[in-house]
Amino acid sequence: MKRVITYGTFDLLHYGHINLLKRAKALGDYLIVALSTDEFNWNSKQKKCYFSYEKRKQLLEAIRYVDLVIPEENWEQKAKDVELYHVDTFVMGDDWEGRFDFLKDQCEVVYLPRTPEISTTQIKEELGK
Numbered sequence: 001m002k003r004v005i006t007y008g009t010f011d012l013l014h015y016g017h018i019n020l021l022k023r024a025k026a027l028g029d030y031l032i033v034a035l036s037t038d039e040f041n042w043n044s045k046q047k048k049c050y051f052s053y054e055k056r057k058q059l060l061e062a063i064r065y066v067d068l069v070i071p072e073e074n075w076e077q078k079a080k081d082v083e084l085y086h087v088d089t090f091v092m093g094d095d096w097e098g099r100f101d102f103l104k105d106q107c108e109v110v111y112l113p114r115t116p117e118i119s120t121t122q123i124k125e126e127l128g129k
Helices: 015-025 038-045 053-061 075-084 101-105 120-127
Strands: 003-008 030-036 068-072 089-093 108-112
Touching: 003 015, 003 075, 015 030, 015 089, 015 108, 030 038, 030 053, 030 075, 053 068, 075 101, 101 108
Parallel strands: 003 030, 003 089, 030 068, 089 108
Antiparallel strands: none
């Protein structure tokens, strides 16, 4: 079984997120999503989420491409997760290109193009008008 992992906040879930998850799942048989916790988002990213971790987790678990949701609690856990979950492919959006190449010794690293016309930041900006 080929295992794939991706990371993100997935707040205000939209079709760009779905596209990313669908393409990530197509790279293997089992998709793990490491979902940023509320504490990690606030303390490390200075990002306040609209939906709580538990609500975001529920949404992700309802998506057919997602097999397992785990908490992302810090930047450093990626290498440990790859080992712990026997990951074959690490996937991120191409806005992170090159940032996770250090994992190439452990697994394949793939940067997928984002859906260009949509982002959570854009949605928040539009709603703030």
